[in-house]
Amino acid sequence: MAEKKELDRRLGIKGWALGGRWGFERYLYTLHRITGLGLVTYFLLHILVTSTRAFGGRAIWDPLMGTLGSGFFKAGEFLVFAGFAIHGLNGIRLILIELGIATGKAIEPEYPYPTSVGNQRPLAITVSILAAVLIVLGAYNIFIAH
Amino acid sequence: MSDTSFRNIPFTVFRYNPQTDATPHVETYTVKVQSGMTVLDGLHQIKSDHDASLSWRYSCRMGVCGSCGMLINGRAMLACNTQILDVSTIAIAVAPLPNFPVIRDLVPDLESMFVRHKEIKPWIIRKDESESDRLDREYSQSPEQLEAYLQFSYCIKCGCCMAACPTMATDAEYLGPQPLAQAYRYEADSRDQGFEERKPILDKDSGLFSCHYGSECSVVCPKGVDPAKAIQLMKRQMVLDLIGLRRKKCSGLHHG
Structure with a gap:
């Protein structure tokens, strides 16, 4: 039998990087993944930086801290905080959804079909507003207060 | 009274023939659209009036068999269940369902x-x-x-x-x-x-x-x-x- 020749149409990273005609929750999905990857990267860098104190002593630590206190790294610190706010709050939303608390029970589907997306939408909006408020407070603290 | 007037809407259709094409391409056909026509009707019109080689999968025409799922203007839908004018009055883009391999044109391998x-x-x-x-x-x-x-x-x-x-x-x-x-x-x-x-x-x-x-x-x-x-x-x-x-x-x- 002849081998089937087919075209691969798996979207890959484009599948969650490009918004297209998707809904609000799809963007939260993408943000959650990006911020998660960002936080893991930060965590690894954090371990690397703090380990210089143990292995290199104050001679390396003090100038390094001076460099990390500059404007560029402050912007990085802000991004880490923003990522933490989004990932943490959206994570709480996802836990509530995954425990079936925010999705609702099975219903008899009648057109136009309501979905669980509508049930959890107020939670998604609340979490987004809270994250935005936290990010603004974080920006004030990082760039203005200090 | 229902609207019986026709309007021309371009259908941009994903085309791929594994026997002749190394990569897929798109072709645009003009479809005479009347109120109530589905995307499946539009594809039938293309097949009868423009290009008989266009391939897609369908059977029941009433949203029961699940054969005609395809990407219509960026969203996965059933072609038989989707009225053209509900999607767009300007242009329609049709492609096979992503995340599945394509057998030919709009036919995914499920x-x-x-x-x-x-x-x-x-x-x-x-x-x-x-x-x-x-x-x-x-x-x-x-x-x-x-x-x-x-x-x-x-x-x-x-x-x-x-x-x-x-x-x-x-x-x-x-x-x-x-x-x-x-x-x-x-x-x-x-x-x-x-x-x-x-x-x-x-x-x-x-x-x-x-x-x-x-x-x-x-x-x-x-x-x-x-x-x-x-x-x-x-x-x-x-x-x-x-x-x-x-x-x-x-x-x-x-x-x-």
């Missing part, structure tokens, strides 16, 4: 979905297999017990949810919303006793907990199955089982 669907054992599992040899009793079920799974049993396996899922896009091993929702369809069925058999299949890497609620599967589902909800309710059962709070089912057998 085999990977069917294999995964079978993997989750989509049938009622009884602890006592010999019951089926003794058909002397009924499995009784109340209306409430029926409602617990009925919504999820309307799946027509069109693949729209699999095409819309962002996790499917990057994880080739992910079970996907269709099989996972069907796992809950049986878990929610009072007659089923297959939780322990399905648990290792659902709990593996790229299984149930790889769903992160992109929720598009529920938005695109043409039958209101709401796979995202079913998946979350299945997760709830797994968590309850982990902490020893999952309610055991009674046999469901009616003695009379």
Whole structure:
């Protein structure tokens, strides 16, 4: 039998990087993944930086801290905080959804079909507003207060 | 009075012939559209008036068979269930469902979905297999017990949810919303006793907990199955089982 020749149409990273005609929750999905990857990267860098104190002593630590206190790294610190706010709050939303608390029970589907997306939408909006408020407070603290 | 006037709408159609094309391309055809025409009608018009070689899969023309799922203006839909003017009055773009290999033009190969669907054992599992040899009793079920799974049993396996899922896009091993929702369809069925058999299949890497609620599967589902909800309710059962709070089912057998 002849081998089937087919075209691969798996979207890959484009599948969650490009918004297209998707809904609000799809963007939260993408943000959650990006911020998660960002936080893991930060965590690894954090371990690397703090380990210089143990292995290199104050001679390396003090100038390094001076460099990390500059404007560029402050912007990085802000991004880490923003990522933490989004990932943490959206994570709480996802836990509530995954425990079936925010999705609702099975219903008899009648057109136009309501979905669980509508049930959890107020939670998604609340979490987004809270994250935005936290990010603004974080920006004030990082760039203005200090 | 219904609108009987026609308007010309360009259809940009994904074309790929594995025998002649190294890469896919798009072709644009002008379709005379009247109010009430579906995307499937538009494709038939292209086939009869412009290019007889255009291929797609369809059967029932009424949103029951699940054959004509395709990407219409960026969203996975059934071509027979979607009126052209509801999507756009300016232009229509039609492509095969993403996340599936393409056999030709608008025909996706859905085999990977069917294999995964079978993997989750989509049938009622009884602890006592010999019951089926003794058909002397009924499995009784109340209306409430029926409602617990009925919504999820309307799946027509069109693949729209699999095409819309962002996790499917990057994880080739992910079970996907269709099989996972069907796992809950049986878990929610009072007659089923297959939780322990399905648990290792659902709990593996790229299984149930790889769903992160992109929720598009529920938005695109043409039958209101709401796979995202079913998946979350299945997760709830797994968590309850982990902490020893999952309610055991009674046999469901009616003695009379």
